[in-house]
Structure formats: C-alpha cells, structure tokens
Amino acid sequence: MQFPVIDHDVLVIGAGGAGLRAAIEASAQGATVGVLTKSLLGKAHTVMAEGGMAAAMANVDDRDNWRVHFADTMRGGQYLNNWRMAELHAKEAPDRVRELEAWGAVFDRTKDGRILQRNFGGHRYPRLAHVGDRTGLEMIRTLQDHGVHRGIDVHMEHTVIALLKDDTRVVGCVAYDRERGRFKVYRSKAVVMATGGLGRAYRVTSNSWEYTGDGYALAYDAGAALQDLEFIQFHPTGMVWPPSVQGILVTEGVRGEGGILLNKEGRRFMFDDIPDNYKNQTADNEEEGWRYTQGDKSARRPPELLTRDHVARCINREVKAGRGSPHGGVFLDIAWIKKKLPNAAEHIKRKLPSMYHQFKQLANLDITAEPMEVGPTTHYTMGGIRVEGDSQMSNLPGLFAAGEAAAGLHGANRLGGNSLSDLVVFGKRAGEYAAAFAKANGAVRIDERQVDDAAKRALAPFDRGPSGENPYLVQYDLQAMMQDLVGIVRQESEMVEALGHIAKLRERAARAGVGGNREYNNGWHTAIDLHCLLTVSEAITRAAIERKESRGAQFREDFPAKSDAYSAFNLVIQKASDGAMTLHRVPLQPLPPELLQVIEENK
Amino acid sequence: MATLTFQIWRGQNGQGGFQEYREEVGEGMVVLDAVHAIQAKQANDLACRWNCKAGKCGSCSAEINGHPKLMCMTRLDQLPADQPITIEPMRTFPHVKDLVTDVSWNFEVKKRMKAFTPRKPDAPDGTWRMQQEDIDRVQEFRKCIECYLCQDVCHVLRDHHKHSEFIGPRFLVHAAALEMHPLDTVDRVAELKEEFGIGYCNITKCCTKVCPEHITITDNAIIPLKERVVDRFYDPISKLLRVITGR
Numbered sequence A: 001m002q003f004p005v006i007d008h009d010v011l012v013i014g015a016g017g018a019g020l021r022a023a024i025e026a027s028a029q030g031a032t033v034g035v036l037t038k039s040l041l042g043k044a045h046t047v048m049a050e051g052g053m054a055a056a057m058a059n060v061d062d063r064d065n066w067r068v069h070f071a072d073t074m075r076g077g078q079y080l081n082n083w084r085m086a087e088l089h090a091k092e093a094p095d096r097v098r099e100l101e102a103w104g105a106v107f108d109r110t111k112d113g114r115i116l117q118r119n120f121g122g123h124r125y126p127r128l129a130h131v132g133d134r135t136g137l138e139m140i141r142t143l144q145d146h147g148v149h150r151g152i153d154v155h156m157e158h159t160v161i162a163l164l165k166d167d168t169r170v171v172g173c174v175a176y177d178r179e180r181g182r183f184k185v186y187r188s189k190a191v192v193m194a195t196g197g198l199g200r201a202y203r204v205t206s207n208s209w210e211y212t213g214d215g216y217a218l219a220y221d222a223g224a225a226l227q228d229l230e231f232i233q234f235h236p237t238g239m240v241w242p243p244s245v246q247g248i249l250v251t252e253g254v255r256g257e258g259g260i261l262l263n264k265e266g267r268r269f270m271f272d273d274i275p276d277n278y279k280n281q282t283a284d285n286e287e288e289g290w291r292y293t294q295g296d297k298s299a300r301r302p303p304e305l306l307t308r309d310h311v312a313r314c315i316n317r318e319v320k321a322g323r324g325s326p327h328g329g330v331f332l333d334i335a336w337i338k339k340k341l342p343n344a345a346e347h348i349k350r351k352l353p354s355m356y357h358q359f360k361q362l363a364n365l366d367i368t369a370e371p372m373e374v375g376p377t378t379h380y381t382m383g384g385i386r387v388e389g390d391s392q393m394s395n396l397p398g399l400f401a402a403g404e405a406a407a408g409l410h411g412a413n414r415l416g417g418n419s420l421s422d423l424v425v426f427g428k429r430a431g432e433y434a435a436a437f438a439k440a441n442g443a444v445r446i447d448e449r450q451v452d453d454a455a456k457r458a459l460a461p462f463d464r465g466p467s468g469e470n471p472y473l474v475q476y477d478l479q480a481m482m483q484d485l486v487g488i489v490r491q492e493s494e495m496v497e498a499l500g501h502i503a504k505l506r507e508r509a510a511r512a513g514v515g516g517n518r519e520y521n522n523g524w525h526t527a528i529d530l531h532c533l534l535t536v537s538e539a540i541t542r543a544a545i546e547r548k549e550s551r552g553a554q555f556r557e558d559f560p561a562k563s564d565a566y567s568a569f570n571l572v573i574q575k576a577s578d579g580a581m582t583l584h585r586v587p588l589q590p591l592p593p594e595l596l597q598v599i600e601e602n603k
Numbered sequence B: 001m002a003t004l005t006f007q008i009w010r011g012q013n014g015q016g017g018f019q020e021y022r023e024e025v026g027e028g029m030v031v032l033d034a035v036h037a038i039q040a041k042q043a044n045d046l047a048c049r050w051n052c053k054a055g056k057c058g059s060c061s062a063e064i065n066g067h068p069k070l071m072c073m074t075r076l077d078q079l080p081a082d083q084p085i086t087i088e089p090m091r092t093f094p095h096v097k098d099l100v101t102d103v104s105w106n107f108e109v110k111k112r113m114k115a116f117t118p119r120k121p122d123a124p125d126g127t128w129r130m131q132q133e134d135i136d137r138v139q140e141f142r143k144c145i146e147c148y149l150c151q152d153v154c155h156v157l158r159d160h161h162k163h164s165e166f167i168g169p170r171f172l173v174h175a176a177a178l179e180m181h182p183l184d185t186v187d188r189v190a191e192l193k194e195e196f197g198i199g200y201c202n203i204t205k206c207c208t209k210v211c212p213e214h215i216t217i218t219d220n221a222i223i224p225l226k227e228r229v230v231d232r233f234y235d236p237i238s239k240l241l242r243v244i245t246g247r
Helices: A017-028 A066-076 A082-101 A135-150 A213-222 A276-281 A286-292 A309-321 A334-341 A344-351 A352-362 A418-440 A446-466 A473-483 A494-511 A522-546 A593-601 B031-041 B102-113 B132-139 B149-153 B168-179 B191-193 B206-210 B217-233 B235-245
Strands: A005-013 A033-037 A155-158 A157-163 A170-178 A183-193 A232-241 A260-262 A332-333 A371-383 A397-403 A569-575 A581-587 B002-014 B015-025 B062-063 B066-072 B085-088 B096-097
Touching: A005 A017, A005 A170, A005 A213, A017 A135, A017 A183, A017 A418, A017 B235, A033 A157, A033 A183, A033 B235, A066 A593, A082 A135, A082 A418, A135 A344, A135 A418, A135 B102, A155 B102, A157 A213, A157 A522, A157 B102, A170 A446, A183 A213, A183 A418, A213 A397, A213 A522, A213 A569, A232 A309, A232 A352, A260 A309, A276 A397, A286 A397, A309 A332, A309 A371, A334 A344, A344 A352, A397 A418, A397 A581, A446 A522, A473 A494, A473 B031, A494 A522, A522 A569, A522 A581, B002 B031, B015 B031, B031 B085, B062 B149, B066 B149, B066 B206, B096 B206, B132 B168, B132 B217, B149 B168, B149 B206, B168 B191, B168 B206, B168 B217, B191 B217, B206 B217
Parallel strands: A005 A033, A005 A183, A033 A155, A183 A397, B002 B085
Antiparallel strands: A157 A170, A170 A183, A232 A371, A260 A332, A332 A371, A569 A581, B002 B015, B002 B096, B062 B066, B062 B085
C-alpha cells in the first residue's frame, strides 16, 4: 500500500452532534473508534443550532409525553416519516437530554430547578430544552469534552474522498488531511456516516463550506440508497441584509419568545393563511398568540409558530406580491413586546443574546428597538441515506448513518428542535449497532485498486493546473442555478432545465484545475467537493421532478395541491450498474394500529 | 462599491510575507468576505479556516490590522479605509500556511484536564435540581467558542512561549466552568497551581479585551481561581490547619 493505513473497529465520519454521540457510544461498547472531521473538533454545524432540542420531558407543561411528540413529528413530516424512527425519537429524546446534563451540559432552568423548555414551531407544548439561543454550542462542547476523555482518536481536518468496499460490505475509506494534503487509508469493520447536509448546493444558505453533501454522495457512489432528497428545508428566517450576511440563521426562538412577522404594510400576514390540519391548534387572534408565548396553557400558538415549510412559503408569497421589506424579505419584530413587558429590552437580550449580538455587529441593528429583515434560507436536508429505523444501517452492510446524513425521521418537513434530539438519539443508536456489527463481523480486506483510483481522481485538478476551470466559479454557478431553478418554489420546466445545467457544470468540474501545492490548498479542496455537490444537486432535482405534488418542504407551482397518490411512498435513489442515477417509489411501511391510534387521539 | 487594499500574510511554515490584493467591497462586508473574494478570484490556493460565518464557531481567528479578531465579525466599514487592511495568522501558534496555524496544542491541553464528574442525582429519576442564578456564571464561561484569540494575545504564551507550563486563558475559563459547576465534584486547585501555571497570569486583561463572546475572563474566571489557589496554598491559617490535621 502506498499510503499509511489506520485501523479502527468503528470509523465515524463527521464530528457534529451525531458523529460524536455515535463515537462515544461505540467506544462505550468496547470498540476502538476513529472520528474523521473536515474541520477542527467542535466547529461542525451543530454549533449553529440555536433554539433547542425537542424532548417530551414535560418539565414545563405536564400534558406533554412521547405520544404527543410522536404525533407532532408525524404531522410536521406529512406522514412520509419512517414511523419507527419517529417513535424511537419521541421515546428516547428525554433520556438523551438528561444524559447530556450528566456529562456537564448546563441547560436553562425552570423555577423549581429543572431543565427549562421553550415553545417552537409545530410542537404542541413547550418542549425544547435550551441554553439561551446557543443550544448547539452547549451540545457539541459537552459531547466533545466528554468524548476526548474516552480514548477516541479524532483525526481533525481530514476529508473523505471515497468509501472502500469488499465483496459484501463497507470496509473503510480514503481521506486526505487538509494540512499536508496527504492521503490515508482508514480500515474499519463498520462506518458511521454523520456528515450533515448539503446546504452549499444553494446560494443562500445557513450552512458552512463543509456541507457539500459528502455523506450522501460517498454513500451513493458506494451503492447505498438515498431517500426523500426532494425535501430541502428552507428555514423561514435567515438574514437578508446586508448582502454578505444573507442566509445566516435567525433562530425560530425569536418567534417562540413572541416575535411576529409583518409585511411592509404592517400586516401580520401569518394570520391570513392557516392550514386546515393546524386550524384547531392555532390562535385566531393576536392576543391569544401572545398569551401562548407567555406560557398560558389555555392559549393556542400564534401562526408564526406553524411549521417551517409553511412559514417560508408565506414569506415568499408576501415578497413576490410586492409586500416585502426593502431588501426582499419581511419584518420580524421582537421589539414590539415592549408594549407588553416591562424591561423588554433586557428580557430580549437575556433570552436571545446571540441574535442581539449578531444583528448589532453585522447589520448595525438593535433588535430590542427595531424589526429585523428576514427571508428563507436553505437550512436542512430531510432526505438522506436510507436506513433501517432501529439500527440506522443502510442497505450496504457495515455502513450506518445518523443525524442529517440519514433520512426518515422528519419525512417531508422537519420540526425545529427535532434535529438536535435526532443527533443524539440516532447517533447513539448508530454507534451502538456499528460497534455490534464490528464485533460480529471479522477483519476486512482493502482493495488497493479502489484506493489508487480515488487518489488519482483527487489529484487530477493539479494535472490540469491553474489554467483549468476555476473551481470556486463552478461552485458559485451551481449554487446560483440551484437557487433559481430548484429552490423554494419549483416547476417542472425549470427543473428539467436545471438537469441540463448540471450536466454542463459536470463537464466544467471535470476541467477544474488548481495551482499551488497540496498543503492546505482551499482551491483544491473546493475542486474535490464539486463531485459531491453535483451528485446531490442532481438527486434533489430528479426527486423533485418525480414528486408531482406539493407536500411539506416541496412546493410545486405546477402541482400546488397535495396528492393522495403521492402520500404512499418515498422516492429512493440509487446508482445503477451503468452509473446512471435511478429513481424508484418505495411504499411506506404501514403504521401499526397502536401508533395510528396515537395519531388519531392527537389530531 | 469601493476598492480597498488588503495585505494578506502568505507563506508556509512561518516563511513568507505580506502580499497585496485590491478587491471591490460592498455594503456590510466583513473581512472574511474580502478574503473569500480574493480567494475565489485572485488566489485560489489561499489558505484560511472558517465555518459558520456568524461568530459562533470560532474558526476564522486572525490578526486584523494587528488586532486578534474573528474575520467573520469584523466589518470593513469599521476599519480605516485610507490605509491597507492587514490580515495575518495568529502568531502564538506554529504556522501552517497563509492564515492557518496549528492550534492542536489547545486540544492536547484540554485532554490533560480532569473531566466533569457530577454528584449523585438529586431526584430518584436520575435528574438534578439547579437554580438559574447558580448557573449564570458557568453559562457565561460556556459561551466560549474556542477561537483561541485569548491564547493568541496572552503574552505568557505569545512572547514567553510558556506553552508547556501554562494553559492560557481559554483553559483557565474551562477550569473555572468546571470548578464552579454546581454539580461537579472534582478538585482541580492543585493542578491549577502546578502544571496549569495559573501564577503566570499577571491579570493584564488582554484576553478579556479580545474575547468575541465578551466573557469577563480575568475578573470572573481567572481571579476567583487564583483566590482558590491562594486560599489553599498560601493562607497561613489554612496552612497551619493542614499541618495539624495532616490534610
């Protein structure tokens, strides 16, 4: 072998909440564990999660329990969810929150000293355990600090370029270290994909450079099935001004604390369009909505706290109708609560400290005095690697996935707060089952030819040199195209056009070249990432074309209604033996009667 | 749109110098936007670290016009426009390439610190009770995004290179977060005095000034820890008590 080989029982790719939780669990089960992460430890996108983690602990409202959480998650996902995952998630999330506390996390408290929970979109009761508006930081730091004392090997700033397989299973991967640009082979008995999402396929996104869909594309290339890729969550509230901060997240917590959405006429437009299946849970007047945010259990939630897909579409509609804010968004106003609360400014700063700081610093705006301008931003991928609910194993033996990299829990739309809980519930499960798989299945053999092929492909941009296509510009053009043609409002003709663009961009990517050397060469890294970005962009587009209806995060202008015919299956994507992307409809597993009943009783 | 001049420190393993770039900038742009624009159009292989671009991950630390800052939170319109903007890597850590430094020492330091170990749960269901006012201080410390700007500016590390004897402000904050955690049961006072070298800090508060999370590092974290060390090891009465009780 021309490259160093590093052995682990379980290899975890990605060091966000899901990856770290998986690593901790696999290690606890006695496996030797390695973690590969594109960035430094503690910098993954989990750090950006603000609002909190959903868990039916009933600390604030004793009517809450796993059944309500399960029903909320299924309703939010428009029933395309993997019901088993939704069930496990609702049942296990409280234990995962308490476990974080046992590992040192310091959540905000209730008056009687328990973990405080806050309201969030689509959750019937206050359910999100949180730390101000920096819950993700608390989670990742807790997992990181707990994990480093458990003998887990963390390989920081390593990017995976290919999964390795033998005849029957996944046996490791090839990666390069960013610092020196050297290839390494990681040999392992099981692999957990915890690589997060693909937000960088779009121009306006809350995601950092890392989220180029690596996990999906690497798994797909190795033969894994992907599912639900048409469902991309556009978070309703990203910053829109100034241009350089466009897309940066504004937490849903602002609305949970009483923030309201207004168009330029000052109208609270969310009251104009409340979906039928949420009518009896939603306030029909402003006073009731305010009382809900202040903890009045008899009040129903304000329409600003409807699900993200719906709020994002309403904002989009206001902007398109010419009723938007000066910079193409709408107004999000938390300052108005000074009419209701004494010391409102202090209250806002305490509840939403990083939002206050973010707007003050980046937009010269004091959110305790003025409304913010916000608009939808690409945020989250409901779809991903198709996994079995209990074990999180994909169709490829030895390949597991957890968190945003996996599909199933969220169906057609994710509820805010269900991501952080997803990470730890299914991170733990993936780690546990990967360790068991590693124990039950013996040593693996590496095929050197696969390693050499991957290394050769990765080095090709240097052969073409700086006179090749500029990789950054290829990436920018792809992002702009996906934003325009496969964005929040979709139609067939535009998406067919998008497929044509993707084919051309693929040709350009194949000509991408870079200068300089292999050491920390961001241009080279960008060139390598293009393959993954193009793969997932094609998958999103093909799935979105195939689903000729509007449901959850997928909104088709040419098919604006929900269709019963499309409610019975997931769209699954796989690579055919000739390399072509194939799409098929896989029927949903029928819900067992007891879970059907849970849904009925919570309607 | 204005065109500004940037001097970016480029090179490898400590060898190199400033290179000048001119770049058009628009309203609201931050230093990281300019670096990205230069990277995309003029210098594809320019090395820089970044992630969230919202001041939450602490990846894009650099020295801008000589001041340790996050590139993503430093607006260009807050810097003087009539002179070139200089961007350099953090100088306290070994250089890798361009704006990237080797910060792995920080991760090693944390491993050496005793892990959080909670007391027995307060309730039969395995949970604890804590009042918000008792955790406010710890939550302040836990805001830390590990950008290491405080380490960068600390003269004990930067000028005197005491990396092997002193853990730096970041990890004194970490120690404070553990020591003041209402549930933690471990004692780290002896290590703070000995291998963590808290005595090296002479409270010049440079770290507090550069903290992008506005953690009052010196006053709220380091000084109380120093007091614990003093109480334990230098207070004559407790010294006497230790001799008598043999503890």
